[in-house]
Amino acid sequence: MFTFFSHFGRYLIMLRTAFSKPEKWRMYWIETARQMNDIGIGSFIIVALVSVFVGAVASVQFAYQLNGQLVPRYYIGYIVRDLCIIEMSPTVSCLVLAGKVGSNMAAEIGGMRQKEHIDAMEVMGVNTAAYLVMPKIVAAIVMIPMLVALSAFLGILGGYIASVPTELLSHGDFVRGLRSFFVPYNVFIMFVKAIVYAFLLTSISCYQGYYVKGGSVELGQASTNAVVFSDIAILLADYIITIVLTS
Amino acid sequence: MIRAENITKTFGEQQVLKGISILFEAGKTNLIIGRSGAGKTVLLKSLIGLVQPTSGSVWYDDVNFTNLGKEELRAVRMKVGMLFQGSALFDSLTVEQNIRFPLDMFTNLNAKEKSERVDYCLERVSLTGANKKFPSELSGGMQKRVGIARAIVLNPKYLFCDEPNSGLDPKTSIVIDELIRSITIENNITTIINTHDMNSVMEIGDNICFIHQGKLEWKGNKSEVLESTNQELQSFIFASPFLQRLRDRALGRPV
Structure with missing residues (x-):
């Protein structure tokens, strides 16, 4: 328990230091743009693949489960849409991103710590927590909601591709389902989740890398911890946000 | 000029630095030498603020480096250059x-x-x-x-070098030593070098601090090393029989 509070305190201190005034805005902007490219463009394919397949599987699965029941067929489109918007796109995408982006960040910063790059910057007078952490968090908060929105679209598209051409559902039924019972507030929930998860997965991963000690084994552990703790934080946050925003 | 006053550093129950006070002069190459584990790197990192000393103070000219706020610390650090053991270049x-x-x-x-x-x-x-x-x-x-x-x-006004010769052949080591020395003299920099290299000691050691078991054991310059009677220093510098013979020959002792 003491270890947990010790880590949590150090995590808060890192965040406070990370959000201090930059030495030079231009350098931070360049770093943020680089991170936006890495997170946004670099993760697009994996997020797209996961989204299309989860959307496709969801529609086939629901078509199977609702077969022969009194529930109208067009509900499949409705279920796939809301599943993608409320849960699958923000949560599943961010769990995947924790694996890709989070482990990458922990390894990058941890490697810099081990090769004394961070010490070199500190000696120069650079606020390393700010320069290495803040641009990553800002870039993630900008790019991950965009990825999540794309993921929702691609998930629905995946559902369409898996059900309409295979005649599980007609085009008209799927579209009718998509247009039924639409609640714009759900999109708001999706973006809230995306922003919170983006903050959690980047800050936790950066923390794991920033305080790494030892050699390559510890760096590997830090990278694994980044994914594990980010995933746990995302799932906990998912539950809390769902309760708060839907009650 | 950099001055360390009664620096101590403890990790857990192990006291690595035991009250070290040294003056590092400007325009000179100040060497910190000692066996592995003697506390040289911890001392160097304490001087530069990468390690927080348990007690004691470090002065950069008239500024107490150990009591600085964030902005003042940054201002001092902009006057500092450091060469790391592994170079620490961004790959x-x-x-x-x-x-x-x-x-x-x-x-x-x-x-x-x-x-x-x-x-x-x-x-x-x-x-x-x-x-x-x-x-x-x-x-x-x-x-x-x-x-x-x-x-x-x-x-920079202050230059720190952590093991600048490690992993280099003797000829390249001399080039690096000469480069550091000439930059130090040209720009009147306070240079502190943490080294194991005996060539460096004998060639560019304007001021030499020998650290032994966390204490300042001996202080002097390269010409005083040969004649020092400090047993720890002698056994560290002239560790091999070959170097001992060279020393004895230089001092005119029977070999």
Whole structure:
């Protein structure tokens, strides 16, 4: 328990230091743009693949489960849409991103710590927590909601591709389902989740890398911890946000 | 000038530095020597603030470095250059980008002025034309020289070198030593070098501090090393029979 509070305190201190005034805005902007490219463009394919397949599987699965029941067929489109918007796109995408982006960040910063790059910057007078952490968090908060929105679209598209051409559902039924019972507030929930998860997965991963000690084994552990703790934080946050925003 | 006053450092129950007080003079190469585990690196890192001393103070001229706020600390650090043992060059940046990094971060020079400053530093370390190379394309000695170029790019008043000769052949070590010494004298820098290299001790040791088991065991200069009667220093510097014979010959003792 003491270890947990010790880590949590150090995590808060890192965040406070990370959000201090930059030495030079231009350098931070360049770093943020680089991170936006890495997170946004670099993760697009994996997020797209996961989204299309989860959307496709969801529609086939629901078509199977609702077969022969009194529930109208067009509900499949409705279920796939809301599943993608409320849960699958923000949560599943961010769990995947924790694996890709989070482990990458922990390894990058941890490697810099081990090769004394961070010490070199500190000696120069650079606020390393700010320069290495803040641009990553800002870039993630900008790019991950965009990825999540794309993921929702691609998930629905995946559902369409898996059900309409295979005649599980007609085009008209799927579209009718998509247009039924639409609640714009759900999109708001999706973006809230995306922003919170983006903050959690980047800050936790950066923390794991920033305080790494030892050699390559510890760096590997830090990278694994980044994914594990980010995933746990995302799932906990998912539950809390769902309760708060839907009650 | 840098002054350490009664520096102690404890890790858990182990006291690594036991009240060290030293004066490092400007315009001279100040060497910290000692066996592995003697506390040299911890002392160097305490002097530069990478390790917080348990007690004691470090003075950069008239500024108490150990009591500085964030902004004041940054202001002092902009006057500091450091060459790391492994050079600590940013792998994904070219030589030019590495050297330019402090200029980009802390100065308002335009691109042309930055390029000129980078070229001057590269010329100073005899690496003219290496601008576009990556650290992985350079030898260990060249990486050290790029490290020195980066350390001097902001015209530091204080230069720290952690094991500048480690992993280098004797000839390259001499080149690096001479480079550090000439930069120190030209710019009247306070240079502190943490080293194991006996060539460095005998060639560029203007001031030498021998650390033994966390204490300042001996202090002097290169010409005083030979005649010192300190047993710990003698057994450290002249560890091999070959070096002992050389010493005895130099002092006219029977070999």
